[in-house]
Amino acid sequence: MSRKITIEPVTRVEGHGKVTIHLDKAGEVSQSRLHIVEFRGFERFVQGRPYWEVPVLVQRLCGICPVSHHLAAAKAVDVIAGAGTGDGLTVTGDKMRRLMHYAQFFQSHVLHFFHLVSPDLLLGVDADPAIRNIIGVALQHKDLAVQGVMMRKFGQELIEVTAGKKIHGTGAIPGGVNKNLSIEERDRFLKGADPLNADKMIEWSVAALDLFKDYYGKNKETVDGFSHFPSNHLSLVRKDGALDFYHGGIRAVDSEGNKIIDYADYQDYTNIIGEGVKSWSYMKFPYLLSLGEEEGWYRVGPLARLNTCDFIPSPLAQKEFEIFRAHTNGKPNNMCMHYHWARIIEILHSAEVIKELLEDPDLQGTDLVATGERKDEGVGLVEAPRGTLFHHYNVNEDDQITMCNLIVSTTNNNVPMNKAVNFVAKAQMSGQAEITEPMMNMVEVAIRAYDPCLSCATHALGEMPLEVTMLDADGNEITSRKR
Amino acid sequence: MSEFVSFKIDGKQCMGRAGEYITEAAERNSIYIPTLCNYKDTAPKASCRVCTVKVNGRVMTSCTTPLQEGMEIENETAEIQDIRSGIIELLFAEGNHLCPSCEKSGSCELQALGYRFRMMVPRFPYLFPVREIDASHPRLIKDHNRCILCKRCVRVMKDEKGRSFFAFYKRGAKLEITVAPELADKITDEVAQKAMDVCPTGALLRKRQGWDVPVGKRLFDMKPIGSEFEQVK
Numbered sequence: 041m042s043r044k045i046t047i048e049p050v051t052r053v054e055g056h057g058k059v060t061i062h063l064d065k066a067g068e069v070s071q072s073r074l075h076i077v078e079f080r081g082f083e084r085f086v087q088g089r090p091y092w093e094v095p096v097l098v099q100r101l102c103g104i105c106p107v108s109h110h111l112a113a114a115k116a117v118d119v120i121a122g123a124g125t126g127d128g129l130t131v132t133g134d135k136m137r138r139l140m141h142y143a144q145f146f147q148s149h150v151l152h153f154f155h156l157v158s159p160d161l162l163l164g165v166d167a168d169p170a171i172r173n174i175i176g177v178a179l180q181h182k183d184l185a186v187q188g189v190m191m192r193k194f195g196q197e198l199i200e201v202t203a204g205k206k207i208h209g210t211g212a213i214p215g216g217v218n219k220n221l222s223i224e225e226r227d228r229f230l231k232g233a234d235p236l237n238a239d240k241m242i243e244w245s246v247a248a249l250d251l252f253k254d255y256y257g258k259n260k261e262t263v264d265g266f267s268h269f270p271s272n273h274l275s276l277v278r279k280d281g282a283l284d285f286y287h288g289g290i291r292a293v294d295s296e297g298n299k300i301i302d303y304a305d306y307q308d309y310t311n312i313i314g315e316g317v318k319s320w321s322y323m324k325f326p327y328l329l330s331l332g333e334e335e336g337w338y339r340v341g342p343l344a345r346l347n348t349c350d351f352i353p354s355p356l357a358q359k360e361f362e363i364f365r366a367h368t369n370g371k372p373n374n375m376c377m378h379y380h381w382a383r384i385i386e387i388l389h390s391a392e393v394i395k396e397l398l399e400d401p402d403l404q405g406t407d408l409v410a411t412g413e414r415k416d417e418g419v420g421l422v423e424a425p426r427g428t429l430f431h432h433y434n435v436n437e438d439d440q441i442t443m444c445n446l447i448v449s450t451t452n453n454n455v456p457m458n459k460a461v462n463f464v465a466k467a468q469m470s471g472q473a474e475i476t477e478p479m480m481n482m483v484e485v486a487i488r489a490y491d492p493c494l495s496c497a498t499h500a501l502g503e504m505p506l507e508v509t510m511l512d513a514d515g516n517e518i519t520s521r522k523r
Numbered sequence: 524m525s526e527f528v529s530f531k532i533d534g535k536q537c538m539g540r541a542g543e544y545i546t547e548a549a550e551r552n553s554i555y556i557p558t559l560c561n562y563k564d565t566a567p568k569a570s571c572r573v574c575t576v577k578v579n580g581r582v583m584t585s586c587t588t589p590l591q592e593g594m595e596i597e598n599e600t601a602e603i604q605d606i607r608s609g610i611i612e613l614l615f616a617e618g619n620h621l622c623p624s625c626e627k628s629g630s631c632e633l634q635a636l637g638y639r640f641r642m643m644v645p646r647f648p649y650l651f652p653v654r655e656i657d658a659s660h661p662r663l664i665k666d667h668n669r670c671i672l673c674k675r676c677v678r679v680m681k682d683e684k685g686r687s688f689f690a691f692y693k694r695g696a697k698l699e700i701t702v703a704p705e706l707a708d709k710i711t712d713e714v715a716q717k718a719m720d721v722c723p724t725g726a727l728l729r730k731r732q733g734w735d736v737p738v739g740k741r742l743f744d745m746k747p748i749g750s751e752f753e754q755v756k
Contacts, residue, residue: 088655088656089624089656090656090658090664090728090730090733092731092732092733092734093624093626093733095734096623096624096626096733096734097623097624100623100624121731203738204737204738204739205738208623209738210734210737210738211737213732213733213734213735214731214732214733218734218735218736218737219737409735414731438658438659439658439664439730439731440656440658
């Protein structure tokens, strides 16, 4: 008797999504699922490694936002090394990490908006895929494409001087950082030749915001109505309620803005967040324990952050934040495409914070590392560009990792992304016999709004390796498209 | 006073002291012969074989071959470079050398030689041996995945009575470095740091402190391995 062996998924590949759409007997969409078929295994293979190795090791999860993993792990390791929970670092250590982190936000958000999203906005979601990419944008909007490249360059080079390398640096170490910022390095970014200086980055961030608002003005109905559904929202906030990407407490609000949790200590996250599993995805399904798995799912990322915080602590971004919040009368914004709006406001905020930090003489301090009493467990949280990022480690008495739990930003957005896919599938594909390319792109547009890390592959040039399968009521495949 | 002798390396006329090892004599003549197990002011061992040269047509290890008058030494010929490259590739294939997360990256001599020989991927299949890391000592970690058994730590790291802090343990393919039990308590943070510095790879690490040297200031960030000898003219 013959036997068939299937190896699936192929491991250690980046950015592969799979969508299945189930139809009922009437041909209407009954259910859609976004399957994440990647398996990485980091939580297992860091076991046994020394704890101080973790910030450098675990960031290899990702080549787009390694700084976020580097810093979340470093914050967890700070706790283990006895340096406290985010506020125990030296002033220079804290501010150098913040500069690294805000530079990461800046470059990652810029990459997403200019390289990945702008083709949809500038060329249209139904444009020919051959030109609906960054090259198409560069051909038709050269100045804008150059801005995107130069803004990303600014962010990446700032990461290099704080972390040591543009990708996978080593700047954050247990209890602090391994270098400060020299005067020469500071001046390069503060007073650098046009356009690579902080003032120009702020100017271009405002221009990017104007670009989105212009598009929004012309496509208001489409933008507002595209995958619009209520949800809870979760992020870190500063103690005074301000937006803070690096440190704070956990705040969650419901779709009406009522606080579910406020400034909760993330060392206690296991009593706040539960992690559900489904047989059809390797990605976990986090939820707020107090609301249960069915009701407790939430959004994270730019939209959620602007829905949870009370204000943005930088003047230009605060003005834009007020416009953003006024759009929904101060209530949380539940419109999927408004992720883009929120993301550009965060670009502006990052640019403002970068300038403020560069002007701060504390970055030239020499007290880089804090120490304290060694502990056996540590949790580190940061806001990554894509949302709240959890790192949790236990160590044994020999300093080896015995347990690692990671809840990455995209995982937090698992349920909302599935709902967004379902929303678009119902709107676009119900009663359709064939899946067309524009329909595929609409699904991608919904997923892309969340800037998920599974789309690392889209960061290569525009298109996510995506497979969409349509199934009838009996589970038989009707049609499938793959690219 | 030592007798001076003349010899040639790759056709270049050199001078040295009779009886000194070829490696040392080459360095004084601004010629670098790569080594991994060899260490300054320590008796050579010739365990890594990376310093292989041809002396008067015969393959020898330069770190243990005393200099003699009239030696004709082949150092950077294609044949010798291929032999050395093969040895380095074998070391990579035989262990688990994961540079991206290794603290010695940038200061690792094995990695530096990999770069020097422009190694992209070993010609030999990776063995992926199953090896544990021993973190039981309070000051020091031994990561056997990265140990190339060069015995530097055994030969260099000694207490005030000349006793080695480290020793070989087990035999054959299971051979590994161990801490001498009677001296384990004498390994302080300073001794652990020195052991880490002496180790040509990341097999020995002092505990609870990592990556304190930023990228750009690591041993081989600015100066490739061997350049300190080659640049002296």
